[in-house]
Amino acid sequence: MYIKKIEFMNFKSFGKKVKIPFFDDFTTISGPNGSGKSNIIDGILFVLGLSSSRTLRAEKLTDLIYNGEKSKNPDNAQVTIYFDNKDRELPVDNDEVVISRKVRSTDNGYYSYFYFNGKSVSLGDVHNYLAKARVTPEGYNVVMQGDVTRIITMTAGERRKIIDEIAGVAEFDNKKERALNE
Ligand code: ATP
Ligand code: MG
Known part of the structure; x- marks a missing residue:
């Protein structure tokens, strides 16, 4: 499984529809400071709901909506x-899987929606x-700036936890603990 393409709509600095293609082995993104490279990573964390343990570099979800217009700013942002999925790492019978998230700002607060192949779903x-494809919020599918230094300076016990996450053991430990508490 790999990311083929990401589509931004009014997300952070992407004030219009922007499509970014990815390759199956290696893709690098380069550009001047402030051009939006990190915003692309933020977009990935946003859609996949991987932001719980990492920062999206935004105080509130609505800060993710493009706000660069002087007159009228959009009231929603969407990343897809x-x-x-030709290798079927995600357990659905589709060669392509599309995951999308939208945040909408209203007078009564904000709303957040997730879609899986066009169907409205929950974050869970x-x-x-x-998780079936070993992508988890606690995992290291996305390595953020500073993570490497943190891992080097960790204790052996803390580092062991990371290996458990990567090996997929931690997921079962968590499930076991939850089951025992029920
Ligand atoms: P660097 O090389 O310094 O790491 P970068 O390419 O990673 O830069 P980003 O951090 O992705 O740059 O982009 C920062 C830009 O995004 C800033 O110019 C900031 O004003 C803009 N930005 C962030 N949120 C919004 C928003 N809601 N609306 C419009 N622009 C935004
Ligand atoms: Mg950056």
């Missing part, structure tokens, strides 16, 4: 990730699907 559903 197109996965190649997205997490459950992704």
Whole structure:
């Protein structure tokens, strides 16, 4: 499974529809400071709901909506990730899986919506699907700036926890603990 394409709509600095293609092996993104490279990573964390333990570099979800217009700013932002799923790492019978998230700002607060192949789903559903492909919020599928230094300076016990996450053991430890508490 790999990301084929990401589509941004009014997300952070992407004030119009922007499509970014990815390759199946290696993609690098380069550009001047402030051009939006990190905003692309923020977009990935946003759609996949991986932001709980990492920062999206925004105080509130509505800060993710493009606010660069002087007159009228959009009231919603949407990011869509197109996965190649030919290897069926995600447990659905589709060569392509599309996960999308939208945040909408209203006078009564904000709303957040997740879609899995066009179907409205919950954050928990997205997490459950992704966990099958070993993509988890606690995992190291996304390595943020500073993570490497933190891992080097950790104690052996803390580092062991990371290996458990990567090996997929921690997921079962968590499930076991939850089951025992019920
Ligand atoms: P660097 O090389 O310094 O790491 P970068 O390419 O990673 O830069 P980003 O941090 O992705 O840059 O982008 C920062 C830009 O995004 C800033 O110019 C900031 O004003 C803009 N930005 C962030 N949130 C919004 C928003 N809601 N609306 C419009 N622009 C935004
Ligand atoms: Mg950056």
